[in-house]
Amino acid sequence: MKTKTLKKDKVNIITLGCSKNMVDSEVLSGQLLANDIEVVHENKRSDHNIVVVNTCGFIEKAKEESINTILDQVELKRRGLLDKVYVTGCLSERYKNSLEAEIPEVDAYFGTMELPMILKQFDADYKSELLGERLLATPRHYAYLKISEGCNRTCAFCAIPLMRGQHISRPLEELVKEAENLVKKGVKEIMLIAQELTYYGLDINKKRMLPDLLHHLADVKGLEWIRLHYAYPSRFPLEILDVIKERDNICNYLDMPLQHAADNMLKAMKRQITRAEMEDLVAAIRDKVPGICLRTTLIAGFPGETLDDLEELKAFLQKQRFDRVGIFTYSHEEGTSGFALNDDVPPEEKERRAQEIMEIQQDISFELNQQKVGKVFKTLIDKKEAGRYLGRTEFDSVEVDNEVVINGPGKLPVGEFVNVRITKAYDYDLEGEVI
Numbered sequence: 337m338k339t340k341t342l343k344k345d346k347v348n349i350i351t352l353g354c355s356k357n358m359v360d361s362e363v364l365s366g367q368l369l370a371n372d373i374e375v376v377h378e379n380k381r382s383d384h385n386i387v388v389v390n391t392c393g394f395i396e397k398a399k400e401e402s403i404n405t406i407l408d409q410v411e412l413k414r415r416g417l418l419d420k421v422y423v424t425g426c427l428s429e430r431y432k433n434s435l436e437a438e439i440p441e442v443d444a445y446f447g448t449m450e451l452p453m454i455l456k457q458f459d460a461d462y463k464s465e466l467l468g469e470r471l472l473a474t475p476r477h478y479a480y481l482k483i484s485e486g487c488n489r490t491c492a493f494c495a496i497p498l499m500r501g502q503h504i505s506r507p508l509e510e511l512v513k514e515a516e517n518l519v520k521k522g523v524k525e526i527m528l529i530a531q532e533l534t535y536y537g538l539d540i541n542k543k544r545m546l547p548d549l550l551h552h553l554a555d556v557k558g559l560e561w562i563r564l565h566y567a568y569p570s571r572f573p574l575e576i577l578d579v580i581k582e583r584d585n586i587c588n589y590l591d592m593p594l595q596h597a598a599d600n601m602l603k604a605m606k607r608q609i610t611r612a613e614m615e616d617l618v619a620a621i622r623d624k625v626p627g628i629c630l631r632t633t634l635i636a637g638f639p640g641e642t643l644d645d646l647e648e649l650k651a652f653l654q655k656q657r658f659d660r661v662g663i664f665t666y667s668h669e670e671g672t673s674g675f676a677l678n679d680d681v682p683p684e685e686k687e688r689r690a691q692e693i694m695e696i697q698q699d700i701s702f703e704l705n706q707q708k709v710g711k712v713f714k715t716l717i718d719k720k721e722a723g724r725y726l727g728r729t730e731f732d733s734v735e736v737d738n739e740v741v742i743n744g745p746g747k748l749p750v751g752e753f754v755n756v757r758i759t760k761a762y763d764y765d766l767e768g769e770v771i
Contacts, residue, residue, distance in 0.1 A: 345419075345458070346374040348384035350409075351473065352402050353392025355480045355529050355565075357425055358473055361390045364424075364451060365471035371460035377473040386420045387412075388454070391427035393499055395667035402427045403439075410441040422446065424454060426499040430671075448500055449485075469517065475718065477751030478525040478561075478734060479518050483511055483549065487531035489568065491595075492606045492674035493635060493666060496531055503532065505540050512552045515559060522751065525561035525716060526553070527733060533567045534576070544573045554583040560753065561716070563733055565591040570608040572617055577624040587730040588625055591660075593633040597652035598645040601638055606673065611652065618656055629731035631660035636693060637686030638666045639677035646689055653696050659704060660737050661697040663690045698763050705738070705761035712771060715740050715756040717748050727756065741767045 347368055351361040361377065368375040376384060387409045391402035402425070409421045420443045428435060429447035436445055446454050452462040472479055486501040487494075515526055530536065537545025553562055562585055567576075569592055580586045596602055597611050609617075621628060634649065653661065665686035668679040681689075715727040718734065725742040732738045740756055748754060748770065756768035 343385075344374060345386055346376065346384040347386045347388060347458075348379040349375065349377050349388045349390060349473075350405060351377065351390045352405060353390075353394060353398055353426065355527070356482055356531075357390050357392060359470070359480050359482045359529070360425070360448070360451075361388075362470035362473055364388065364390075364454065365473070366469040367451065367455055367463060368458065368460060369471055370463050370469065371455070371458065373458055373460060375471060377471070382417070385418060386422070387418055388422045388424060391423060391425035393425070393427035393430045394495065395664065395669070397667070399427055406435075406439055406442065410439060413441060420457075422454065422457060424448070424450070426496075429499045430495065472521070472523075474734075475751065476522040477716070477718075478527065479523045480529050481511065481515060481518070481526045482506070482529050483533065483536055484530040488535065489532060490606050490673065492604060492672060492677075493595075493638060493669070495669040495672050498671045500531065503535050503539055505536050505538070505545070507540070508537075508545065508549050508552060511549060512556065515553050515556050519556055519558040524559070524751065524753075525563065526559060527563045527565055528553075529565045531566065533564060534571075534573055535568065546573065547575045547579045550576070550579045550583065550586060554579075554585050560585055561730060562586045563589050563730075565733065567592045569594060569614055569617055574620060574624065577621060580628070581625050587629075588627055589629045589631070589731055589733065590621065591631040591733070595633065595635050596638065596641075596645070596649055598641075598648040601641055601645050601649075604640055604674075604677070605635070605638060611648075615652075615656070629659040631662075631733070631737070632658050633662040633664065634693060636663055636665050636690040637681035639668075639674060639679055639681070641666075641681055641689075646692070650693065650696055653693065653700070657700050657704070658697070659701075659731060661694070661701075662736060663693050665690050701738075702761070702763045705763070705766060708758045708766060709761050710758065712755050712757045713740070713768075714753055715742075715768070716753055717742075717750050719750060720748075725750075727754070739765050741765060742770060743767065744769055746770070 349361045351358050365375045392398040412418045413421050422444050423442050424446040428445045432445045455462050484505045486503045487497050488503045599610050713729040717727045719726050725748045727740045754770050757771050758766050758768045760767040
């Protein structure tokens with residue numbers, strides 16, 4: 337085993353899964369730092385002695401990745417390269433007892449809401465005065481802002497309420513203060529995230545407060561882009577669109593997972609909406625905010641999905657022509673109501689159906705991108721890679737959407753905005769030149 341020394345602890349946090357997990361890791365980092373404990377994210381130098389694995393338990397592939405990561409860290413501990421391994425996050429929340437039995441080499445497991453208990457492992461105190469203080473794992477010019485925790489929806493495929501609990505909105509004043517602190521650190525773009533954005537405020541004020549929150553955030557000086565992720569389509573509050581249209585620093589962008597288009601699938605998934613209602617909603621959104629970028633996600637291979645359902649979904653996509661589409665293959669998750677159904681679509685068939693969907697979207701994306709050639713867009717420079725700069729327009733969220741590739745001589749300011757004329761367009765990316 338590694339010989340103990342008086343050297344101070346250094347904690348490496350490994351984050352798996354979604355942006356909401358990333359925010360949790362950033363908050364943990366901020367608390368450790370405030371307790372004078374050195375902390376890093378995804379450390380490549382391997383000069384740390386403690387690891388915290390923040391796990392994902394959303395679908396089978398994510399669970400496998402989380403378990404493999406835990407086993408990798410346990411092996412490093414066995415070889416004397418680590419002193420401690422801790423596990424937190426959704427997988428730990430959901431399967432804590434099983435994990436303790438199967439991987440006992442982990443020093444402690446924690447659920448999603450047990451930050452103070454993690455800090456106790458380091459003899460650290462939870463500092464409630466650290467409102468919004470986070471050690472960002474993202475580049476300094478953008479950050480995620482989690483406006484609520486948990487979800488009250490009962491979608492048949494989703495295990496998130498099992499891991500994150502019921503919906504709890506964060507106070508508006510707290511979120512505005514956090515946004516102001518992020519801007520002071522250099523953040524120019526904030527992506528609002530939650531399991532369900534549009535439910536914000538119902539538990540506190542008995543009414544949907546997202547429009548009010550957006551107005552307050554748009555007033556934060558220095559905040560140039562505000563982006564909305566994960567809006568639920570059923571009973572969608574259209575007044576959100578008035579705010580998007582009115583405020584210049586709210587991106588013309590909306591991420592609204594629809595999951596399917598066949599009515600029998602929507603009913604089986606417990607989505608509380610019909611295809612006709614979704615079509616009316618999409619039309620209303622585009623009418624209120626012309627040119628808005630609509631992103632959605634879909635599920636292939638839900639129990640009972642037929643080839644006719646697949647064809648209906650494909651026809652829906654071809655008609656609606658969404659700007660951005662992501663797709664998951666159905667994962668049969670215990671504890672969900674969908675788990676009582678017969679998971680009757682074989683894995684390889686789920687993959688085939690997902691591929692068919694993405695081939696349709698690939699053509700749509702290519703056609704929509706071609707329309708951007710010759711136009712000029714305000715572009716945020718994210719990074720320099722392989723001798724070229726990569727940026728995004730207001731129609732693209734980080735990692736999941738298009739990038740703008742900028743070639744040519746000259747140095748560009750990473751984290752700043754430039755105007756780019758699009759010269760070429762591909763399926764999912766653009767090329768351009770600074771003007």
